[in-house]
Amino acid sequence: MGLTSTTVLLVAVVSAATLFVGTVWLWPRLARRGWRAVGGRVGLLLGTQLMLFASVGLAANQAFGFYASWADLFGRETDQGVVVDHTGGSGGPLEVLGTRRVDGPGGGRPQQGGQIQKVALTGRTSHIATPAYVYLPPEYFQPQYRTRVFPAAVVLTGYPGTAEALFEKLHYPRTARDLAKNGRTQPMILVMMRPTVAPPRDTECVDVPGGPQTETFFAKDLPEAMRAHYRVGRVPGGWGVIGDSTGGYCALKLALHHPGVYAAGVGLSAYYKAPLDPTTGDLFRGDATLRNEADLRWFVTHRPAADTSLLVTTSKVGESNYKATLKFIDEVKATGKTRISSIVLDSGGHNFNTWRREIPAALQWLSGRLG
Template sequence: MGLTSTTVLALAVLCTVLLTILVVWLWPRLAAQSWRPILGRVGLLCAVQLLLFSSVGLAANNTFLFYGSWADLFGQQEGVGVLDAKSAGSPGVKLIGKQKVDVPGAGKPSIGGEVQKIAVQGERSRIVSPAYVYLPPEYFQKGYEKKSFPAMVVLTGFPGTAENLLKGLKYPKTAWTLAKQKKTQPMILVMMRPTVAPPRNTQCIDIPGGPQTETFFAKDLPQAISGTYRVGTKARNWAFIGDSTGGYCALKIALEHPEAYAAGVGLSADYKPDVDMDSGDLFHGNRHEQNRSDLLWSLDHLPQGNSSFLVTTSQQGESNLKETQKFIAKVKKPAHVSSITLDSGGHNFNTWLREIPPSLEWLSKRLTAA
């Protein structure tokens, strides 16, 4: 049974309740002061606490999807295999499965669209990572067979799984609804987590002697997707959006690669990478790359391209308010910046669910089909 299975959660809760009843029933028998009854009481209390914390942890994980599997939880990389270009249909992409979108008419792709799970192998970075691709209904409709669509890369934070973007943050459903309401154009979403070399938090940086994550997102991913789906290869065909660590990646890639992405949206974004036990040594003494990874430094010291940025924060509940204000102040022409500042909102799904619809509308106005 999978980590996010409701059966696993139900069993954990049931075991907690049964063991609690057992403790109440056995407690009088363990009231003696000799070492065996004392050891029994301690053991039962520890067992109840362990099951209780497991139930709470499973419930929280099912809600926020921090980890998608047991292997993910214990830091064991789940390889997706080496891709066979001949069987994949195009170099770098392999179709793994398909699923419906949680919208009316989900049974027919021409009405509800479709989500495809794929594996992407970077030609330059050699990174292999799973992704979910949302294809809008128009992609399957008669008369659109030769039409291209704009695309955006969507990243969750760290730790987190790509399933967050489908279930928790509801990106496909939101994109479908906004297009249905004529508030956005139909767009393709490429949904991933920033941790493309799990369990390491590489934060979209090309690590010397390690994963070339920036290269993967800036070059390999657009090339692989454009070679498989009807998406253009120009910057105006591509955008990047993410939350937290994913928001840092979105701003970093759009800032440093205006030739690849026309726009970047950072929801509650970080503005420089966290170097800790999850990331390991990201720079290996390369001072220029360390400075360049600081987005505020980059805005001051590197040329700014014709990119558009949208950053979000809140007056209360977010720790990035001052850094966001600094980012806004440092963006200069030909780049452009917009912002959303909520009165209150924490670093969580509820806040991002309020910010995603206007962000997608903002992005739609800045993208064109090929």
């Protein structure tokens, strides 16, 4: 049974409840001296606490999508989803591995509900191989739009989130479809994935010296692979990027560093400087320029202003990035060229519920800035 299985969660909850009842029932028998009685009390208390902790942890993981499997949890993830052939005999930079329906009415028919395709991406320049999910809107399959080229948005999770959470928990495809159906956005293609393209390492969308070239993958390889397979924007202004937490930081950085690729970037609960911790390792290898440019506030005040549009979100209560976001807004406004907008909630934590409140408005904003 998998880490995200409802059965596993149910077993943990029932076990915790059983141990609690057993503790209450057996306590009088164990309320005496002697190593057996003391050991019994310790065992019951420890077992109850462990199962309660496991139940809360499993429930939180199901709600927020931190880890996809036991191997992912323990850092032993092996399923990369892609085999890379560097001899030139591969099937191309993008291969479709399977399809799935979009939740909601008409989801079983692509012409009505759109379609989600699981794909394998292989970076021609970065040599990074990673899975992703591509949402194609209903219009993509309708005869009257057969020659239409669609704008696209890269949608990124946080770290160590799962790509599946983007449609199972945050409902990006369903939201995008409903907004377009109601005329509030234009139909868009969404490329949904983790920013962690070299798991388990958190590369913070940096071209690590001697390591994964993550920024190159997102700025060059990913758009090229999509254009080779789908009717997707081929000119500047047709691509945007949106993400939450780590994905939000990456989205803002990609838009600032590569305005010729990404016309707009949305950072939901983003931070503005790449961290250095055990999950990232040494991202910069002593390169001061690389380290500075990964600090977005440094970048907007020390580099020429980027001709791009940014949207940042925060909340007055519940988000740790509130003050930093206000400073970032002022610094971007001072450039006189880079455009910035914001969503500021009165309250909202760093979680899926907050982002679900922000995503509809963010997708409308993003749609209005893509050609």
